[in-house]
Amino acid sequence: MSCFSCCMSQEKLERRSLKKSIKEYRDTKTLASFANISFKSDSSKRRYITEEISKIGKGNITAQIFSFRELCVATQNFHPDHLLGEGGFGRVYRGNIESKNQVVAVKQLDRNGFQGNREFLVEVLILSLLHHPNLVNLVGYCADGDQRILVYEYMPSGSLEDHLLDLAPNSKALDWNTRMKIAAGAAKGLEYLHEQANPPVIYRDFKASNILLDKEFNPKLSDFGLAKLGPTGDKTHVSTRVMGTYGYCAPEYALTGQLTTKSDVYSFGVVFLEIITGRRVIDNARPTEEQNLVNWAQPLFKDRRKFTLMADPLLEGNYPVKALYQALAVAAMCLQEEAATRPLISDVVTALEFFASNKNEGAIMSEEVVNSASPNRDSDEDIDTDDTDRSEDSTRETKSI
Numbered sequence: 001m002s003c004f005s006c007c008m009s010q011e012k013l014e015r016r017s018l019k020k021s022i023k024e025y026r027d028t029k030t031l032a033s034f035a036n037i038s039f040k041s042d043s044s045k046r047r048y049i050t051e052e053i054s055k056i057g058k059g060n061i062t063a064q065i066f067s068f069r070e071l072c073v074a075t076q077n078f079h080p081d082h083l084l085g086e087g088g089f090g091r092v093y094r095g096n097i098e099s100k101n102q103v104v105a106v107k108q109l110d111r112n113g114f115q116g117n118r119e120f121l122v123e124v125l126i127l128s129l130l131h132h133p134n135l136v137n138l139v140g141y142c143a144d145g146d147q148r149i150l151v152y153e154y155m156p157s158g159s160l161e162d163h164l165l166d167l168a169p170n171s172k173a174l175d176w177n178t179r180m181k182i183a184a185g186a187a188k189g190l191e192y193l194h195e196q197a198n199p200p201v202i203y204r205d206f207k208a209s210n211i212l213l214d215k216e217f218n219p220k221l222s223d224f225g226l227a228k229l230g231p232t233g234d235k236t237h238v239s240t241r242v243m244g245t246y247g248y249c250a251p252e253y254a255l256t257g258q259l260t261t262k263s264d265v266y267s268f269g270v271v272f273l274e275i276i277t278g279r280r281v282i283d284n285a286r287p288t289e290e291q292n293l294v295n296w297a298q299p300l301f302k303d304r305r306k307f308t309l310m311a312d313p314l315l316e317g318n319y320p321v322k323a324l325y326q327a328l329a330v331a332a333m334c335l336q337e338e339a340a341t342r343p344l345i346s347d348v349v350t351a352l353e354f355f356a357s358n359k360n361e362g363a364i365m366s367e368e369v370v371n372s373a374s375p376n377r378d379s380d381e382d383i384d385t386d387d388t389d390r391s392e393d394s395t396r397e398t399k400s401i
Helices: 002-007 012-020 028-037 047-059 068-074 117-129 162-165 176-195 251-256 261-276 293-301 305-310 321-334 343-356 367-372
Strands: 083-087 090-097 102-109 140-144 149-153 210-213 219-221
Touching: 028 102, 068 090, 068 140, 068 149, 068 210, 083 162, 117 140, 117 149, 149 305, 162 176, 162 210, 162 261, 176 210, 176 219, 176 261, 176 321, 176 343, 251 261, 261 321, 261 343, 293 305, 293 321
Parallel strands: none
Antiparallel strands: 083 090, 090 102, 102 149, 140 149, 210 219
């Protein structure tokens, strides 16, 4: 990790060490019991889910239980005028909880979609037991009948995707500093999941649409239904069916189903590259050789003279060139094909905090260091380019946790 050495101060190293020593949740069985959740198929599902949440949460669940009627009132019967967005798991509506005078985001899960009872429970439990400024807050949930609804804090600026990849006409593009602020905050959310949650939590669905923004563009990770507990003890990985969004999955996970926290680091690298370039990870509207963002970027990583060609044209050159070099070096390291050679997310956080601050005005990574950050691979070697070997759907989901 030599390319990060110039970014670390002793104070930050001590802070990171202290954070690792603090275990907010010492009872491993609380989260580990996710894997053993079972379900009934009769009419007692609602009571059963409530009992499971109460039992596993051990009194730590503070999320409010809403009735379906209450949420119908809050969203005016889920009126289309209140629709905020729609994803693979269902639709999200803007609502108003009158009893609290609180604006919320109400996600009504698609009863015919991928997210089932297990994913619903996982999200409720994770967001109830784990709290961090860069994780979205869960206000409550509804499990009336076959309804599965999650109620979150309202994030007025929408998602990173809205401002980066789905930019409306005449909208102002994100400036460089805001992009780095969003990247650093999102990395801190992953750092909390990987290094402070006990056992660690692998997010498994890190992408621009799951990074929500408040009015000051502070990022918060959302949609934890696909999260998976990381390996514990002497285990090096957990094995699971491949799920997530095509293009963001780490190569080793896509090929073998072996999941580690370094899988999230790869996904972060993809999103960070999207943030820098303003390009989608998969964009079929571009020329064939540019449709896969990672494959397009790999040969450019090897030639520092081409780094400025990778910056989002919407930035119009308004960025520190030195910081661009550093950002691309971090992205390249996160995108290493071999999981073991990727940095820890805590190292990424330290680097991003450094060059997102004003302290790096005169700092620059040497050419040797930048080149060392590039993956040790030939420029024409592809990562996951064969769509014919993939599922027909771009998003891979499963109901098994």
